[in-house]
Amino acid sequence: MSDKPTPSQPSLATFLQGQAPATAPLPAEPVAPVASDQEAAQALHEGGDITVADDLIPSQQANSDTLDEEPAPPAPAVTAPSFMRTERQAGAPPRATPRxxxxxxxxxxxxxxxxxxxxxxxxxxxxxxxxxxxxxxxxxxRCTLPAWHEPSAYSMLSREIRPVPGQPGVLQVQASFRNEARWEQAWPALRLSLSDADGRVIGRRTLQPAEYLGPAADAQGRLAPGQSAQVSFRLREPAAATVAFSFEFQ
Structure with missing residues (x-):
């Protein structure tokens, strides 16, 4: 009975040098031919299947480092619904304001x-x-207006003061004046001042229309433009030395 030959093992030196024992090369797998664009289009037209190798499709991750990133397309303009748009936005001419x-x-x-x-x-x-x-x-x-009030528009026409016979210290005053204003005026208030021989005022009094017109006259009446009036009244003399007097309209 003969002994079987033992396979030779690599020496220690060869193992230490990192040289692996030669091994038989693996048989190469057949590579399917890549179809051209024309053949692929024809195959699609005929209904055939085209198998594309995975290593021929570039991945997006691999191309992101080498290809420039394209800008994002602009966002489409947002338009309001037709029922929310105004006439100007819808293109209709603006309406004219009715007369x-x-x-x-x-x-x-x-x-x-x-x-x-x-x-x-x-x-x-x-x-x-x-x-x-x-x-x-x-x-x-048909509304009412207050009477025009312009005291300076009254002009004195005549004036007179004299003692009342039989009544010591009582003076009779008579005066006439006219309304020179453009509008009718109410009866003015009369301010009477009495003076002595030296020009000193010894008495002064302001008389309202009801006082110098008397109860029978209409104190609420008015004097028309250009109308004249005459008044007469009595007053008590403040002192016996009265020799002058003056009137003022208020």
Whole structure:
């Protein structure tokens, strides 16, 4: 019986040099031929299957380092729904304001102006510039105006003071004056001053219309422009040395 030959083992020196024993090369696997673009299109047209090797498809991760990143496409413009768009956004021409609306605005503004004039008519009537306007407005609306008050527009026509016979210390005063203003005025208040021979004032008194007109006269009446009036009344002399007097309108 013969002994089987034992396979030769590598020596220690060969093992230490890192040389592995030669091994038989592995048989190469057959590589499928890569179909061209024309053949692939024809195969798709005929309904055949095309097998593409995985190592021929570049991965996105591998190309991210070498290819420049393309900019993101702009976001599409957002448009409002048709029922929310205004006429200008929808392209329709703007509507013209109806004329009747302007008429309403003008009427309301005129009404507001009239209300202001009527409410403040007393102050406006005291000014010579605005009184004609307020007077014309009150003529239409039938409202009342306070009487014009301009004491300097009264002019004294005549005056006289004399003692009352049989009544010592009582003086009879008579005066006439005229309204020179452009509008009618109420009866003025009369301020009477009495002086002695040296010009010193020894007595002064302001008389209201009801005092110098008497109870029978209308103290609430008015004097028209250019109208004159004559008054007469009595008063007690403050001292026997009265020789002069003066009138002032208030």
């Amino acid at each position: 009747w609306q302007w008429g309403v605005v003008a009427a309301l503004g005129l009404l507001l102006l009239v209300q202001v004039l009527v409410a403040d008519r007393a102050r406006l009537a005291a000014d010579a510039g605005t009184r004609p306007l307020v007077s014309a407005l009150c003529t239409v609306l």
